[in-house]
Structures are given as C-alpha cells and as structure tokens.
Amino acid sequence: xxxxxxxACGVPTRMYSCNSATGDCAAxxxxxxxxxxxxxxxxxIGNRYECDSSSGTCSSDPSGTYATLTECESYCSLPDNxxxxxxxxxxxxxxxxxxxxSACK
Numbered sequence: 891x892x893x894x895x896x897x898a899c900g901v902p903t904r905m906y907s908c909n910s911a912t913g914d915c916a917a918x919x920x921x922x923x924x925x926x927x928x929x930x931x932x933x934x935i936g937n938r939y940e941c942d943s944s945s946g947t948c949s950s951d952p953s954g955t956y957a958t959l960t961e962c963e964s965y966c967s968l969p970d971n972x973x974x975x976x977x978x979x980x981x982x983x984x985x986x987x988x989x990x991x992s993a994c995k
Contacts, residue, residue: 908933910957922958932958941966 905921906929908914915929923929938954939962941947946968948959956962972986973994980994988994 908957910935910937922960943968 903924904917905919906915906923906926907918907921908923908929909916910933913933913935915923915926915933921929923932938951939948939956939959940951940954941956941962942949943966946966948956948962948966954962956965970989971982972984973980973988973991974983974986975988975994980988980991986994
C-alpha cells in the first residue's frame with residue numbers, strides 16, 4: 891500500500907499552490923491542487939475569502955483572511971449556541987452559562 895499523495899510507491903504526486911498576489915501557480919509540496927490546470931482555473935489575483943461568523947459562511951473579499959474558499963470553509967462555522975437565564979426566561983446568548991436550552995430551564 892502506498893502513502894497518500896503518491897502515484898506509485900516512492901513517486902510523489904506533484905501538487906500545486908496558488909499565489910493570489912500574482913495569480914500564478916507553482917509546484918509545491920504543501921499545495922492543495924493536484925494538477926496545474928485545476929490550480930490555474932481557481933487561482934486569480936486578489937481572490938481571497940472571509941468568514942462571516944454570524945452566519946457560518948464564506949464570501950469573496952479582496953482583503954480576506956483566507957486564500958481559497960476551501961480553506962475558509964474548513965475554519966468557518968456557526969458559533970455554538972449558549973443560553974442564559976434572565977428573570978426566569980432562557981434565551982440564546984454568546985456569553986451564556988448553559989450549553990442547551992434544557993439545561994437552562
């Protein structure tokens with residue numbers, strides 16, 4: 891059995907990464923694309939992404955934190971719901987003390 895990222899045992903698969911500052915692709919051992927064609931089709935200048943933590947979605951943003959949509963989506967998710975009790979009423983709260991509505995009641 892061959893290790894991941896190999897075509898045949900001992901022969902590494904060539905991977906490519908995108909330089910979003912220049913829009914160029916280059917061979918890279920830490921690349922995320924398995925072909926130059928797939929890298930070139932996704933790699934554009936300034937194409938970056940940002941996570942909207944309130945909705946858990948990624949969108950294109952020239953000054954975004956993430957270079958690829960895949961990278962953004964791997965880190966971007968909705969925050970865990972927490973609950974707090976105020977005057978006997980439980981409600982969602984980012985700083986709540988309870989992990990579930992039933993625990994709050």
